[in-house]
Amino acid sequence: MPTGVAIRDVREQLFEAAERVLLRDGPNALTSRAVTTEAGCAKGVLHRHFTDFDAFLAELVQDRVDRLDGQAAALRAAAGHGTVADNLTSALTELFASVAVAIVGLVTSRDELRARLRRTRPTGVPLLTEAAAMVASYLTAERELGRIAADDADIDTLAPTLIGAAHLLFADRHSAPPQTEAVRRTVTTVLSGVSREPQA
Structure with a gap:
């Protein structure tokens, strides 16, 4: 993930990745690793912007x-x-x-x-x-x-x-x-x- 990318852009990229996983594989497949892999970024990116995975899902x-x-x-x-x-x-x-x-x-x-x-x-x-x-x-x-x-x-x-x-x-x-x-x-x-x- 390049530095200097706006937080909103990162969040939207992660949300869209989560939607793709959700639609393709269902809720049981939705993990932080699945989301970041789908988004093409390091797992730590999600945790830099959200306190934990359930906080991410609640904001989604x-x-x-x-x-x-x-x-x-x-x-x-x-x-x-x-x-x-x-x-x-x-x-x-x-x-x-x-x-x-x-x-x-x-x-x-x-x-x-x-x-x-x-x-x-x-x-x-x-x-x-x-x-x-x-x-x-x-x-x-x-x-x-x-x-x-x-x-x-x-x-x-x-x-x-x-x-x-x-x-x-x-x-x-x-x-x-x-x-x-x-x-x-x-x-x-x-x-x-x-x-x-x-x-x-």
Whole structure:
């Protein structure tokens, strides 16, 4: 690793390497040596920037959660445009076709990582909780526009239901990701009682 490289660049290089290992080999293969080997740097580089490996993983999770902000803003801006089902299908596919499923698997498989994350997130599963909030914000905007039923829509239930159902569709690491139509069918089924749009 050349000297003078910005810390942020090193951290991002390590995060990206961790994602590649995670996606290729699963959470059990994710070790500090696997990450630094994948990143092409000495093992000591990781420990210069993070107190230990679980601290590294906790910051990786937080970094990926923070990236949801842009997607959440784009989804909310889509309210009133296109169809609700298509907007949610695209957002859920973008979310779960990324590293999100692997991150959730990592969190659930490592006790120490979960314990660290609980210090700032006492409830919920990181990434899934924020994704549900993203969907709830969008559904609220659509309800205000009249495209979701004002009286019947329990958004606090609909949002995590959509996230959970989509997560299950994408959760098998060994199969091809679900087709767009399968995701859309899940979305339209969950929203069938509250959508105020004509069904295709």
